[in-house]
Amino acid sequence: MKTTIATFYALLACAGLAGCDLDGRALLQSYDPETGETRPVTVVDLDRVEDAPTVCTEDDFANCEPYIGELGPSDIGTGTLSGSTLTIQGTGNRMCVMIDPQSVYQDNRMLDPSGSQTTNPFMDDFPYDDGDLDMLAGLASYYTGTPGELMGDFVNNFVDENGVGRRVDLNLCLQEDNHGQVGGTAGRATPEMCSFDTLPDTPYRIALYAFSVPVDDNSLKYALLVYEGNCPSTIDECTLRGDRDRPEAGTLPFDVDNVEAMYCEGL
Amino acid sequence: MSSRVAVALAATLLAGCWQEELPEQNLSGTIVVPADVVEDSRDIGMAYIGVFEAWDPEQLGYSYPATGPRVGDNPLGDTQPYGGTTVGEYAYPCMRALRCSILTGRYTTIDDLLDANPVTTDDGELMTTEQFYDQCQWYYGWNLVEEFSFLGEDGIDFTKNDDGDWEAEFLAWHTQIPAGSVLWGFVDNDFTSCSIDQGSINRRRSDDGQFFREGSNFPDVLNFPDKYITDGDLVSSQVTTIEADKADGYELRLDQMLD
Numbered sequence: 109m110k111t112t113i114a115t116f117y118a119l120l121a122c123a124g125l126a127g128c129d130l131d132g133r134a135l136l137q138s139y140d141p142e143t144g145e146t147r148p149v150t151v152v153d154l155d156r157v158e159d160a161p162t163v164c165t166e167d168d169f170a171n172c173e174p175y176i177g178e179l180g181p182s183d184i185g186t187g188t189l190s191g192s193t194l195t196i197q198g199t200g201n202r203m204c205v206m207i208d209p210q211s212v213y214q215d216n217r218m219l220d221p222s223g224s225q226t227t228n229p230f231m232d233d234f235p236y237d238d239g240d241l242d243m244l245a246g247l248a249s250y251y252t253g254t255p256g257e258l259m260g261d262f263v264n265n266f267v268d269e270n271g272v273g274r275r276v277d278l279n280l281c282l283q284e285d286n287h288g289q290v291g292g293t294a295g296r297a298t299p300e301m302c303s304f305d306t307l308p309d310t311p312y313r314i315a316l317y318a319f320s321v322p323v324d325d326n327s328l329k330y331a332l333l334v335y336e337g338n339c340p341s342t343i344d345e346c347t348l349r350g351d352r353d354r355p356e357a358g359t360l361p362f363d364v365d366n367v368e369a370m371y372c373e374g375l
Numbered sequence: 376m377s378s379r380v381a382v383a384l385a386a387t388l389l390a391g392c393w394q395e396e397l398p399e400q401n402l403s404g405t406i407v408v409p410a411d412v413v414e415d416s417r418d419i420g421m422a423y424i425g426v427f428e429a430w431d432p433e434q435l436g437y438s439y440p441a442t443g444p445r446v447g448d449n450p451l452g453d454t455q456p457y458g459g460t461t462v463g464e465y466a467y468p469c470m471r472a473l474r475c476s477i478l479t480g481r482y483t484t485i486d487d488l489l490d491a492n493p494v495t496t497d498d499g500e501l502m503t504t505e506q507f508y509d510q511c512q513w514y515y516g517w518n519l520v521e522e523f524s525f526l527g528e529d530g531i532d533f534t535k536n537d538d539g540d541w542e543a544e545f546l547a548w549h550t551q552i553p554a555g556s557v558l559w560g561f562v563d564n565d566f567t568s569c570s571i572d573q574g575s576i577n578r579r580r581s582d583d584g585q586f587f588r589e590g591s592n593f594p595d596v597l598n599f600p601d602k603y604i605t606d607g608d609l610v611s612s613q614v615t616t617i618e619a620d621k622a623d624g625y626e627l628r629l630d631q632m633l634d
Contacts, residue, residue: 268428270553272398274455280447287572289594304447 137181137321147326150180150318152192153256154332163196163203166337174208174331176350179241179318181326190318191259195248196334198306204339205281205314208299209241210322210329211352212345212371219346219372228370230361237353237367238297239328240319245281245304248311259317280304281314296320299347303339322353329353346372399458399549402426402617404625406462406560408533408541408609412632416533416541417481417491420564420608424545424627425459425597430557430614435601437633438610440559449599456597458550462532462543465569466525467589469511470494475569475590479525480532480543488526514579554619558627561600562609568596606634 133139138147154160154177164172182189196203218228246262253260262279281302285292294300306312314334321328331348340347345368352368364370406422413419427440434442434451442452463478472494482488485504494502511517520526536542574591577583596603604610612631 268455270428270555272428272457272551272553276443276453276455278444278446282447287570 136183136185137323137326138183146183147181149182149188149190149259151190151255151257151259152177152179154192154194156256161194161332161334164333164335166204166335169204169333169335169337172333172335174206174333174348174350177316177330177332179316179321179328179330181321181328182318184319189259190321190328192316193251193253193255193259194314194316194332194334195255195311196314198308198310198312199336200308201306201336202303202338203245203306203312204301204303204335204337205243205245206299206301206331206333206339206343206348207241207243207316208331208343208345208348208351209239209297211237211297212367213238213295213297215367215371218370218374220374231367231370234367235296236323237325239321239330240294240296240298241300241328241330242293242317242319243281243300243302243314244279244317245302245312245314246278247280248313250278251313251315253315255313259315261315280312297345299343299345301339301343303337325353398551400552400622402458402547402550402552402558402625403545403623404558404615404627405542405544407536407626407628407630408562409628409630410535410540412609412630413541415491416531417487418564419481419533419541420562420566421465421478421568421592422462422543422545422560422562422629423459423568423596423600424462424547424558424560425454425456425600426547426550426552426556426617427454427456427559427614428556430559438559438612438614438631439601440557451599451601453598454600457552457556458547459597460545460547460550461592462545465566465574465591467574468525469507469514471587475566475571477525480530482526483528483531484526485520485523552617552622554617556617557614558611558617558625559614560611560627560629561604562629563596563603564607564609565605567605568592568603604633608633 134141140147161175177192179190179192214233216228216231216233217225220226244262250262250264251260263275263277265273265275268274281304282290283292283300283302284290318328329351331351333348349368352366354366360367360370406424408419429441431441432438440454443455445452463480465475466477466479467474468477473492476492485507489502489504489507496502496506511523517523532543533541569590570593571590572588574589577585577587580586609629610631610633611627611629615625615627
């Protein structure tokens with residue numbers, strides 16, 4: 109009997125000690141299992157990169173090549189985010205911003221010749237090459253971050269006339285959710301867009317935030333397009349191209365070049 | 376040993392008496408709708424009451440809270456309320472024909488509700504009390520009229536006061552009420568503040584195979600009241616100023632009908 113009780117307590121102690129061996133950092137997208145360290149965030153100032161994004165016009169936006177960028181993982185828990193910022197000059201007209209994070213939401217779907225989504229019988233869904241990118245935009249003077257160093261937002265604080273501290277969100281990039289309410293963002297691998305009025309000769313800042321990066325390589329590719337004019341009513345995976353990795357030859361069926369091409373152009 | 380337990384117990388009990396000095400308080404009072412503006416209390420729509428930084432009767436040409444800067448495509452700035460509440464809430468009255476048009480606290484009986492909101496059936500006949508009861512019994516599983524959450528004498532919000540006007544109590548939970556802020560409100564008589572895309576999903580979806588929502592108010596009504604105020608709605612022509620260290624006993628008159 110004593111042996112049984114001792115065994116029970118020994119097992120209990122082992123179970124308790126096993127709990128001490130868990131390292132929650134392995135669950136973080138910024139954790140590097142090879143070095144045991146947390147990867148630093150990537151903050152990119154797109155105003156200072158070569159081949160910086162340019163502002164297109166509404167008439168030729170279909171011919172305008174999107175900028176293809178790449179971001180590392182964020183440390184969501186601490187609010188230290190990877191992201192990039194772009195400064196554009198207001199013209200007095202409306203500006204449209206589109207982004208498309210890597211890569212395709214459902215790899216086992218594709219567009220048929222009529223443009224309708226259908227099943228791709230040769231592919232399974234592969235979510236591990238997908239990430240999520242969100243965006244804000246507003247007057248550059250309201251931006252609280254430092255381009256190239258630290259991501260910020262457009263939330264500002266003030267004390268009102270009754271002496272109460274208040275917060276006001278001056279983000280102009282307002283997207284609707286499924287219920288038509290402002291404040292929504294698209295999820296994994298899904299494009300987003302927004303448009304907003306601008307004042308002439310006034311700088312505006314677009315801020316892109318890596319919410320999640322692909323599990324397979326911890327690097328999020330994205331496509332970005334900015335043009336002067338109204339956004340279209342809808343966009344899809346095929347509106348902006350280039351937000352994907354190029355797999356090794358023979359990985360995809362029928363030697364298709366990449367998952368985005370497979371989704372948009374079929375087999 | 377027992378004395379240590381007693382001390383620990385006393386400390387625990389005292390901890391429950393700790394004053395946290397939270398800025399949010401429960402604000403209570405009454406709203407009054409003049410009887411010469413609305414004759415039948417069943418016609419009083421959803422009443423929204425908010426606590427705001429200041430009052431601005433000039434911007435829109437009618438009584439309205441002061442707003443922050445206009446951001447994005449919003450036609451007006453955010454009123455940035457400190458808090459607020461409603462008198463009544465949107466109820467789903469068992470059928471889509473009446474979705475977003477029935478409030479709690481307005482009707483005593485099924486006849487009372489159908490009298491103010493007649494429903495025509497597929498046969499072209501007016502819905503009877505029995506048919507309405509059967510529909511609610513099927514939809515919610517209620518077996519007594521007392522279970523109908525949007526009916527009942529006890530739940531009626533508006534009653535006649537000594538002046539013959541309609542009066543209802545309100546309670547705004549956990550609201551900041553700095554001295555100098557103002558109490559302002561409006562009554563949405565045509566239910567534009569109700570969204571058919573909000574609220575619970577059809578709870579009989581597994582039976583009828585239909586997806587719809589039961590309807591509920593938009594979440595930004597107090598932030599952007601102008602989006603929902605239309606002709607025929609009531610606003611408070613004057614505001615009530617919040618006083619220091621006073622959280623109850625306020626009165627707000629919703630007396631101006633917009634046209």
